[in-house]
Amino acid sequence: PEVGGLLRKLMPHSMLLVPGYGAQGATAKDMCEYFNSDGLGAVVNSSRGIICAWKNEDDIEYAANNYAECARKAAIEMIDSLNAVR
Numbered sequence: 545p546e547v548g549g550l551l552r553k554l555m556p557h558s559m560l561l562v563p564g565y566g567a568q569g570a571t572a573k574d575m576c577e578y579f580n581s582d583g584l585g586a587v588v589n590s591s592r593g594i595i596c597a598w599k600n601e602d603d604i605e606y607a608a609n610n611y612a613e614c615a616r617k618a619a620i621e622m623i624d625s626l627n628a629v630r
Contacts, residue, residue, distance in 0.1 A: 548577030552585070560586045565622065566593030572625040583630045594618045 562578045564570035578586040597618035601607035
């Protein structure tokens with residue numbers, strides 16, 4: 545998070561690609577410093593957390609057959625968590 549604040553100060557108008565969210569351990573709160581004061585300026589990457597979301601479901605047979613819905617649900621949950629800490 546502290547690196548995010550430094551990068552944002554050095555490049556206040558840049559779009560930042562921010563890895564590490566979800567499966568790699570970073571939380572929505574860890575991402576806050578990467579965004580501009582208006583909540584823009586960063587793209588949070590959560591490839592594994594979204595693509596492999598079906599593996600986190602209790603009913604693995606259902607999840608494997610509905611992986612797109614599981615990915616959609618994971619993406620919405622990520623967006624909601626990021627918006628909640630802004």
